[in-house]
Amino acid sequence: MPRQPRRRSYDQHCAAARALDLVGDRWTLLVVRELLAGPRRYTDLHADLPGVSTDVLAGRLKDMESAGLVTRRRLPPPASASVYELTPRGRDLLPVLRSLAAWGAPDLGEPRPTDAVRAHWYAIPLLGPLxxxxxxxxxxxxxxxxxxxxxxDDGSVEYGDGVYEGGRLSGGAGDAPDVRLRTDAATCRALAEGESTLAGAIEAGRVTLERTARIP
Structure with a gap:
């Protein structure tokens, strides 16, 4: 299947139009969502973006590299793979994703039979409550x-997929998490939609929370 051509510019002297020139294509912001969770291999990105074709994903990544949103680097030995990661300009899209998630939360509802689900997709709407x-x-x-x-300490937030391994979110050796929290997808949706507060969910037993010994 031939690669789809890059969307033409809107040719409007408008900040919103310029932004959409860069990230308005289908799948682009979802690629950003995945890479906000840390550097990812192409195969991992494809696995967590069900429904995207390999040609479209490769094209989006190439366009995002050209736009200065994404970089690609080779992992050091013994790994023999390349990973994609966001540039600072790409990471600046987190507030955009947070606003989109807040706007879309009232329409989330129960998962449809055809809906894929990944745990880290709940991270963005839970950044505020957490x-x-x-x-x-x-x-x-x-x-x-x-x-x-x-x-x-300044209230900034970032998230990563999987178990925290210490150091930066992308990995490294070191500390355990400060808090371990267990809940379910329904509670995540209630928190995202504003139907429940974190304190209320804890009091109702819908969230269990354990602080590690290194937190007073």
């Missing part, structure tokens, strides 16, 4: 998988 726990790393466990959120 920030209420204070600075540190929160490990979140759902039946669908795990993700972690890092909250800075």
């Amino acid at each position: 920030a209420e726990l204070g600075a540190g790393v929160v490990q979140v466990t759902l039946d669908e998988g795990e993700f972690h959120v890092r909250i800075g």
Whole structure:
């Protein structure tokens, strides 16, 4: 299947139009969502973007590299793979994804039979509620998988897929998470839609929370 041509510019002297020139193509912001969780191999990106063709994904990544949103680097030995990661310009899209998630949360509802689900897809709408726990790393466990959120002393937030391994979200040796939190997808949706607060979900037993010994 031939690669789809890149969308032409809107040719409008408007900041919103310029932004859509760069990220308005189908799948682009979802690629950003995946890479906000840390560097990913092409095969991992394809696995967590069900429905995208290999040609379209390769094309989007190439366009995003050209736009300065994504870089590709080779992992050091013994790994023999390349990973894609966001540039600072690409990471600046996190507030955009947070706003989109907040706007779309009322329409989320129950998963449809055809819907794919990944645990880390709940990270973005939960960044606000989890920030209420204070600075540190929160490990979140759902039946669908795990993700972690890092909250800075200044209130900044970032997230990663899977189990926290210490150091930066992309990996490294070191500390355990400061908080371990277990809940379910239904509670995540209630928090995202504003139907419940984190404190209320904990009180109702819908969220269990354990602080590690290194947190007073």
